[in-house]
Amino acid sequence: MITSLNELKELADKKKCASGNSRQELRVCMGSSCISLGSAELGKSLQDELQNRDLEDKYKIKNVGCNGLCANGTLVSHCRGDGSTLYEKITTSDTKDLVESIQNGGLLKDKMCDITQPFFTKQTKIVLENTGIIDPDDIEDYIAHGGYEALFKALDGMMPKDVIEEVKTSALRGRGGGGYPAGIKWESVSKVVSEQKYIICNGDEGDPGAFMDRAVMESDPHRVLEGMAIAGYACGANKGYIYVRAEYPLAVEKLGRAIKQATKLGILGENIAHSNFSFNIEIRLGAGAFVCGEATALIASVEGNRGNPRQKPPHLTDYGLWGKPTVLNNVETLANIAPIIKNGGAWYRDIGTENSSGTKVFALTGHIKNTGLVEVPMGTTLRELIYEIGGGIPDGKKFKAIQSGGPSGGCIPKELLDLHVDYESLKNAGSIMGSGGLIVIDDSSNMVEIARFFMDFCRSESCGKCTPCRVGTTELTLLLDKFIKKEATKSDFELLKEMCEFVKSTSLCGLGQTAPNPVLSTIKYFESEYLEGINDD
Numbered sequence: 001m002i003t004s005l006n007e008l009k010e011l012a013d014k015k016k017c018a019s020g021n022s023r024q025e026l027r028v029c030m031g032s033s034c035i036s037l038g039s040a041e042l043g044k045s046l047q048d049e050l051q052n053r054d055l056e057d058k059y060k061i062k063n064v065g066c067n068g069l070c071a072n073g074t075l076v077s078h079c080r081g082d083g084s085t086l087y088e089k090i091t092t093s094d095t096k097d098l099v100e101s102i103q104n105g106g107l108l109k110d111k112m113c114d115i116t117q118p119f120f121t122k123q124t125k126i127v128l129e130n131t132g133i134i135d136p137d138d139i140e141d142y143i144a145h146g147g148y149e150a151l152f153k154a155l156d157g158m159m160p161k162d163v164i165e166e167v168k169t170s171a172l173r174g175r176g177g178g179g180y181p182a183g184i185k186w187e188s189v190s191k192v193v194s195e196q197k198y199i200i201c202n203g204d205e206g207d208p209g210a211f212m213d214r215a216v217m218e219s220d221p222h223r224v225l226e227g228m229a230i231a232g233y234a235c236g237a238n239k240g241y242i243y244v245r246a247e248y249p250l251a252v253e254k255l256g257r258a259i260k261q262a263t264k265l266g267i268l269g270e271n272i273a274h275s276n277f278s279f280n281i282e283i284r285l286g287a288g289a290f291v292c293g294e295a296t297a298l299i300a301s302v303e304g305n306r307g308n309p310r311q312k313p314p315h316l317t318d319y320g321l322w323g324k325p326t327v328l329n330n331v332e333t334l335a336n337i338a339p340i341i342k343n344g345g346a347w348y349r350d351i352g353t354e355n356s357s358g359t360k361v362f363a364l365t366g367h368i369k370n371t372g373l374v375e376v377p378m379g380t381t382l383r384e385l386i387y388e389i390g391g392g393i394p395d396g397k398k399f400k401a402i403q404s405g406g407p408s409g410g411c412i413p414k415e416l417l418d419l420h421v422d423y424e425s426l427k428n429a430g431s432i433m434g435s436g437g438l439i440v441i442d443d444s445s446n447m448v449e450i451a452r453f454f455m456d457f458c459r460s461e462s463c464g465k466c467t468p469c470r471v472g473t474t475e476l477t478l479l480l481d482k483f484i485k486k487e488a489t490k491s492d493f494e495l496l497k498e499m500c501e502f503v504k505s506t507s508l509c510g511l512g513q514t515a516p517n518p519v520l521s522t523i524k525y526f527e528s529e530y531l532e533g534i535n536d537d
């Protein structure tokens, strides 16, 4: 049991000392993407090779989470006392060569990953600082990397209102899409007098192309638990739930193990660090409905009901889970909390832009060389993200647009490549930050088809509770089909625009209110592709 900041630091030192004296590490990426490439088999074959060569005393296989550069998986990092070497595209056929080269003190040159490329040098890692480094199954590894220090610092010498003040100073905005200031949300809940309050972590992540939250939950689950516990202390809540989709079995497994380990060490549970503060966390599984990521639908689902949204107000801060005051925060929002408490809100506020502080994690997908996970300061330009960090467009094609914000977002054309990515600039450009999926689109793509893809997604994910969304998304999908088949009329084009405005302004929840955005933004920037679908003869 750990009962004080000093004891936590002692454990961290002990673990660091043990690692320092012991074997060199071969860190094998066990993120979902690398697992699908065979990293579990690779880890086993490396272990066997070490055993065959009687090298187990000298080298240790360590399973780590996503390294970021998923396109070049499986990534293996060889860490020695004097530095480390990153290897890419490693398969079981490289096992013998890799082990032989490190045994001989050499390098497997044709498999080395260039860590001086912009993909690595242009990132600023706060949320992802531990991913690819620590073993997510080992709480002591998290603690050795400064984990749970922020929670114990808060419990040791900060009043709940000081914690809220620090989060307010950081100007951290919710990373789930809306960008609502986290500190203000916490303050609202802290001010409500209630015997029972809740903290909920939103790990639903239903947007096509998004996998940021999954990677954080899989690679650094304790960081999420720590953020939730700090939120509980600040707001006066003693119970937390993590809502995570069942299609993320690895994330569910890692979070479940992390909760058990933290509870065993007394970091979660009753009277943490001999204080009056108790906090327990449970996992709730979602069944993969996109709408269940919406705040009120999520609450209904956690309560065991069908995940239908309801009218707001009342807001969750007053009337949330089982009618009690509730803080709902996204995974990435909560993963930012520990560094903010440790380093101070002002430190965080200095990163990013005036209205959007800190960093943002993006999942880079689509027609881009370096598909994977990146974290950059707010204000980084789209050009830097696509051409420097992302490595540009593959197969000699040209960049056409980027889709941000998932089905609620929009498409931004090449003319806006120098846009600085933050909440306001993306909104002004007709898109949204969303949770962080960035889908790069090359010049072989038809933008009406892209818009149709997202509309059809919203059609199938609509809960059907209100008519404008249920009927409107179906009608819009059918209308878009006419443009794709080049059978639309001029009046269809007018109807398309009118119906988009109607669905936006009359739908009950965010799903319907934002479903037309991909259509409206493609009309704004790629109108000619709609006009090509009109055949009035």
Ligand SMILES: Cc1cc2nc3c(=O)[nH]c(=O)nc-3n(C[C@H](O)[C@H](O)[C@H](O)COP(=O)(O)O)c2cc1C
Residues within 6 Å of the ligand: 173, 174, 175, 176, 177, 178, 179, 180, 202, 203, 204, 205, 206, 207, 290, 291, 292, 293, 294, 295, 296, 328, 329, 330, 331, 333, 334, 435, 509, 510, 511
């Ligand atoms: C249809 C829909 C789906 C959503 N899905 C998610 C999601 O998967 N994850 C998430 O954090 N927020 C999602 N949101 C936003 C949440 O309603 C809520 O604003 C967010 O979880 C609050 O956390 P934050 O303040 O930390 O961003 C969704 C909203 C809508 C309308």
Ligand code: SF4
Residues within 6 Å of the ligand: 291, 308, 309, 461, 462, 463, 464, 465, 466, 467, 469, 470, 507, 508, 509, 510, 511, 512, 513
């Ligand atoms: S807008 Fe769509 S998803 Fe939201 S309540 Fe209405 S039908 Fe359901």
Ligand code: FES
Residues within 6 Å of the ligand: 029, 030, 031, 032, 033, 034, 035, 065, 066, 067, 068, 069, 070, 071, 073, 074, 075, 372
């Ligand atoms: S899962 Fe291995 S690098 Fe992303």
